[in-house]
Amino acid sequence: MTSSSSPLRVVFLDRSTIPPNTRLKSLPFSNKFEVFESTKPEEVRERVCDADIVITNKVKLSADVIAHAKRLKLVAIAATGADNVDMNACDAMGISVCNVRNYAVHTVPEHTFALIFALRRSLTAYRSAVQAGRWKASGQFCFFDYPIKDLTGSTLGIVGDGALGKATAEIGGALGLKVLFSSFKGRNDMGMLYTPFDRVLEESDIITLHCPLNDQTRDLIGDAEFARMKRRPILINTARGGLVNEAALVRALKDGSISGAGFDVATEEPLPEANPLNEILDHPAFILTPHVAWASEEAIQALADQLMENIGAYVAGQPRNVLNAPRTTGW
Template sequence: MNIVFLDRETLSPETQLRRPDFSHTWQAYERTSAEQVAERIADADIVIVNKVKLPATLLAHARRLKLIAVAATGTDNIDLAACAARGILVSNIRGYATRTVPEHTFALIFALRRSVCAYRDAVRAGRWQDARQFCFFDHPIRDLAGSTLGVIGDGELGQSVAAMGRALGMRVKFAGHKGRTGQGSLYTPFDQLLAEADILTLHCPLNDQTHHMISAAEFGRMARKPLLINTARGGLVDESAVGRALEAGQISGAAFDVTSEEPPPHDHPFMSLLDRPDFILTPHVAWASAEAIQALADQLIGNIEAFVAGTPRNPVKPKT
């Protein structure tokens, strides 16, 4: 078996990536450009990939390809229909981030809710000395207990975030995706959640139904001026509308770990918000605790070994 890893650099260098327990050749590239993909996968039986795009036009060059082992949960960078048509199995990683992403989500919530970054910057600027007393009150500080946490997305991550919220004394409400109905009494209608939440956190996939599910119109319905937290996918929110919502006071803060283009270009709308005390941008690292990445790497090799043994795990099929 010829195994090719197209973007090893997307896993931390400290991560131990053991070799599969069967006879194979192994070629790991730190990164692969679009122009290099066809040549590098041409003789591969198994391709490991995280973020490199594999459209049908490039997959056509891989005549021996049997498995694409995705080193992530999301598979929107792969043409799943083309893989299915050619008998190529796609497997992904599941359940590895149920602690790290929720913890990062709440790190962002705490930082904004208690104005941690704003007070840090004020102290750095000498404001504490200027205050001439033991403390000062330049920025708002709010407790989480008693507030309403709106969770959009009810998978493992959304459920884990909800459990943390309940442990902190928050009222937790789940909403279906925008436009979805008939989900039962345990769900709050999307528009109603926009009006009732003190904090909105996104934990849903990016697809045609969820793209820009929050934009200018939705910001206008956020009656309680909530925090908006996105550790899911950048395209869920119209990023050009976030700055206007902050300026207009429609939301009290926003924190993103993801952008629609990564890394964001220098003229991305978020780049002009980085000096604001009510905005935080982290570089898609919510998933990246040392423990979580190691669990991902172990599961990745396990998926490959299971496939070769004839018992494939975590198959991903195109939506019909």
């Protein structure tokens, strides 16, 4: 409960990143809720300067913006990743940051395997070929222009052992894949449950990323790592743009170091014209989806519910899902 009778100002900077049919629960305290469908970088500072609580999905909160938000007590992220918020600046200002967790435990692994199935069986390549008249031109009941491989018996390397990585492993095991959980890059002392990162690169037929983007994971996979992929795997990234060096990915796909790639993320979104991924958008073994792995209707509603519940809990003095040192009370 707030200690003041005046309503708290809650600002949602990018409501359009959540579909309009997704319901936002009412907040259980007196508030002035201001919603912006989107916020440009030059508009952020003005919109948060007198806010008590800021909700953001992808809008960046820089150190400069945070320094001028004198009333700000809580940043509620409408996502799991927090790389768009300057955590050090929040710590310095005594601002708590909370996120949404485990809402995508079904939708992201399912999207991951949709990409895996599509690439291992060349579904999009065959669909495009049929549309172009190749089937009719073949003169027979089928044609074999693109590779088709079973999943059963293959090795699935998973980088990231959180809820999403574990859910992906469960599906993989049910499909008859051998599952390897990667240790942190450069670490060989994490125990028997983990396989050294370099061995995962060398032994996997499929590699899928489910780790956060931070200083340790940025460019986790580049030219040197692609060179170690002896089995020419397919590479899946439904986690964060920046985990894979995109120019190196283009080179690896073109020179055959990997058999295919399925990405749902890019370093900059939407994809700018200068991004090297544009060079392979029409490659038969490359699939790029527009950051929608998280976006099943069920998952988005669960995200929205948890988002508003996080804010209510914080103001009630029972903070949860806090990423930095939480305040012990709300107001």
